[in-house]
Amino acid sequence: MKHKIIVIILFFASVTTGFVSCFNNNEKLEKSLPQTVSFNFHIRPILSDKCFKCHGPDANKRAANLRLDFAANAYAPLTETKGAFAIIPGNPEESELVKRISSDDPSYMMPSPEGHLGTLTPYEIALFKKWIQQGAKYETHWAFISPQKKTLPKIDNKSWPKNEIDYFIENKLEEKGLIPNEEADKERLLKRMALDITGLPPSIAMMDEFINDNSPKAYEKIVDELLSSPQYGEKMAAHWLDVARYADSYGYQDDNIRTQWPWRDWVIHAFNNNFPYDKFLTWQIAGDMLPNATKEQILATAFLRNHKYTEEAGVILEEYRMGYLIDETKTFSKGIMGITVECAQCHDHKYDPIKQKDYYSLLAFFNNTKEKGFEGDVGSSKPAKYPILKINNDEVKNMLSFINKKDTAMMTVSVMAEDTLRQTFLLMRGVYDKPNGEALLPSAIPAVMKFDDAKYQRNRIGLAQWTTDKKNPLTARVFVNQIWQEFFGRGIVKTSGDFGMQGELPTHPELLDWLAVDFMEHGWNIKRLVKQIVLSSTYRQSVKTTDEKQKKDPDNIYLSRGPRSRLSAEFIRDVVLSSSGLLVKTIGGPSVKPYQPKGLWEGATSGRGELATYKQDKGEDLYRRGLYTFIKLTIPPPGLALFDASNRDQCEVKRSKTNTPLQALIMMNDPTVLEASRVLAQQLMRESSPPEEKIQKAFRLIICRKTNAKEKEILLLYFNDQLQQFRQKKLDAKATVNVGEYPQKEIADIVGFAALMKTINAIYNMEEAITKS
């Protein structure tokens, strides 16, 4: 007990030391300040967090008529404190702002105690003083300035870089006094690459090929091989389905089935065929409006229509129709633009220069279809809601062959279809029946980039052009950052859905800009971007960490070691199925219903609709990739949800990576994992090799490397113990292997079989099994 308390106190002391007490002495504080205080990187984050709530862009909540987000206003005489100025460039002592943030008089100090925003730290106050001393220069928010490709930074360790990425990383590492790790061993590197590019572990053949290939091109060769496999498209699609809030049901109360999966098949197809990102976006935003639009182009717009849809009798149509438009606007702004605009639904944005009018002008682009708020209740439910795209069998055979259609019936998908009847108004406080003022013309967020009439039409085609204009400061940065996040576990901008003023600043701004510009210069080529990342020395580093690294950079922000993280939900399933040989590699098609604990859907349903009961699939459909698991919005698949999969309720660009006991229970008891252990054991039992070799092979299939001596010993001990137990009938071999629907094969040595299965199950429960290492 005492120990614990002491340790905790020490811990607290060290935390506070880091933040506060070392600044007790002014000299030290002075020294720790940056040479030049930047508005964008030092001052605005504090203003945005602590001041803009009352002194920012929102005109309705502005206190004392003071706004601090504009130089002119911040330099002007204060209206409520006569003779004073909030900021006097060059003169911090006389600036009212400095006086107030340094005060501890509750009636005078800022931020005011009623705001519950907390006070500024001595360091933050010192930053303000120095910034004002240096002239209090304002800058446009970094993310709203078009990215520029700067020359590569100078570095000392010139032998390390393999490509441009490494210059930027090494530069920061040298600045921070960190040394990059050596390259990871080949086995781990291959596992990392294979999981990152295809979401599947490498086969033994691929492992052997790579390990034995000592040519300088071996690495690149494997990268190309992985990039050209059809599983690449599935891996990339998984993230995009989160962005697009893809699901197989309508959400809301009765939550009946819908058919949006042909769009999901298109996404996989688009990634595999390496659609340039600008084309990929254009089709999804405005495919239906392209000249002589093909069915494929129209299908792509299902992206916008994946929103939930009510089938609750008695709803007010316009309330829901507006809700869908708000959702479409959010998906566009958060998923593609990387900014949050929904605040401006009810009032001018408090932190970003986005007016309420801007919000509804953006929404106006989407408010041009004949979509209804409600088409009928669950009793008359249809698999798609107007506007719909009809796809017949011939079309699937010919032009839409990427759709994995199982029958010959006509298929319908909810898509966009432009219609010019609707007018959009600003809605007071965001309420659907409170339109205000004149009808608004569609327009994109002006603070990001002007929507130039002369250049773009005021419709979704124009919006797509504006979005993919190379001068747009956000589109390329946001996407490159999302891809970076997929490979390194965290974006260069950590808040990948918020590049606005409340978002985090990029850790490597020049690298982000370089990558974004380079991406656009090379035709928005996604495979090229992926290849660039995995070929870098940065990516190839070993994940080993030392006390020093852990102390200097616990979050690995500066990347002095390789990325190590738990796999995303779908890929945990994929690893289990693939390593055991159960995986059915069919691409696309209707979503499937694998094993799920009994009663989940039944316990929560209204009893109406096709999805009131869970009808588990049979045969091959039990062994499809996680990407294809049926998503019923109101009760998402538990095996995915517990591993932090998006609930697909709204656009998501980033998943959390938690570590909970419920995850441990899944790995121990999910029939999928148990069945995989049994089937892999069953296959190995049919090989005429000694148990050690069987264990070794299973280990290689699951962990993707050979055991070390210690691991081998532990596993063999366990195996022999289990063998004993089964032999002495302390454990029931037959009952043990009796799991899962995959056909049982007659195995003579049932005891050996069961012991091997248990050993394999233990391997599946190793942390490394579901970790990219």
Added chain:
Amino acid sequence: MNKELLEQSLILNRRKFLSKLSLGIGSVALGSLLIPDLFTGKPDEEVLMAGLPHFAPKAKRIIYLFQNGAPSQLDLFDYKPKLQEMFGLDLPESIRMGQRLTGMTADQKKFPLAGSIFNFKQYGKTGAWFSELLPHIASVSDDLCIVKSLFTEAINHDPALTFFQTGAQVGNRPSMGSWLSYGLGSENKNLPAFCVLLSKGKGNGQGVYSKLWSNGFLDSIHQGVQFSSGDNPVLYLNNPESISKEDRRKMLDKVNELNEVAYEEFGDPEINTKIQQYEMAFRMQTAVPEITDMSKEPESIIKLYGPECLIPGTYAANCLLARKLSENGVRFVQLYHQGWDGHNNLPNEIKGQCQDVDQASAALITDLKQRGLLDETLVIWGGEFGRTNYCQGTLTKDNYGRDHHPRCFTIMMAGGGVKPGVYGETDDFGYNIIKDPVHVNDFHATVLNLMGINHEQLTYKHLGRRYRLTDVAGKVVNGIIA
């Protein structure tokens, strides 16, 4: 716990902790499932929860008996003889005032008033009115704080439920239980801080959705853990029959050894966290079945809750289970009982619903009281909105339906620092509130207050904004606090 292990725990927790620290005073809140395990031994957890609770709590735990689908306040609590007098007459426009209606009755030409066909009586010292449908609940009337003046903004089930559970209609926000798990953590290291129990009545039902117990943007350790009535009370809890507890222990020991080999090589603190999570999972495998096992409950308890409490998955069984979970330190137990959506045939349906819930609801209060737990446990009973005073569909002498009515409805609370009595008042038509209105945000602010939390200070910064359960509104209703 030995010193090394604790130090490791601290290191691995430091990252998360630091990022929370940067949010400012009052927002240091820690996890429920993860954290207690890292700090085995309870008092230490409190050391870490700097700033929370913000002041002395009146309640430590909550049991929320949610009546899903919206029970009719007019047939249960809000006695309106005027409606009986004016049975069949049209709702005066002076009362309705053009307020919006759902699409189900908006096109009705007439709005005939439907007085309840059930008899009402006053009970206890407070003289609160109850209909004959709730004799058991009426018998504990002196423990109840009856709020007759709740109102909400939503008029349909999905948004109204979501609003009640998360403080916003839009979805994707953390639910009440998640906020409390985040703010106060768990009192029990073997059980989740937030548990959810579902049951179904025979009345017209509306589904429940797991988003109602979602962690939203909080870490998923704050997600409500759904207990089910089947053999596996918690998802994937049970080992396959062929694997005994000792056998599981053996495997975990080996897996731990293997994970330690990896830790030695890589030094990644997540590996240690994983070891800890497996250990907690193992403890849950013992703790949860002990709690869900009703076989050791004495006859007096079975009698109190009624014989249905032995049938897993019933409301009565869930009430008893809720008491056991709460008694064992679960911060927030959320029940949902479906079937209250009486659009047609309400008198008949509501009888069945009341049979499901009356005895067990009252039993829970009595049971907590006799164990000395009612003082520190807040029990809440109510639905997502009210029902109309006029009939939906055809009105006959003994049958009617009622549409959704967000403008006033009744909820009850007991224990945990609430003041017994009746709060708020509606007009003679039971249509508008005439005294002490309580908005859903106010209700949330008050509940948090009872738990020792200032609702404006329990915040989480997400996508550039500090969110809270009460969003940008809510004021504590002091009139219902003892």
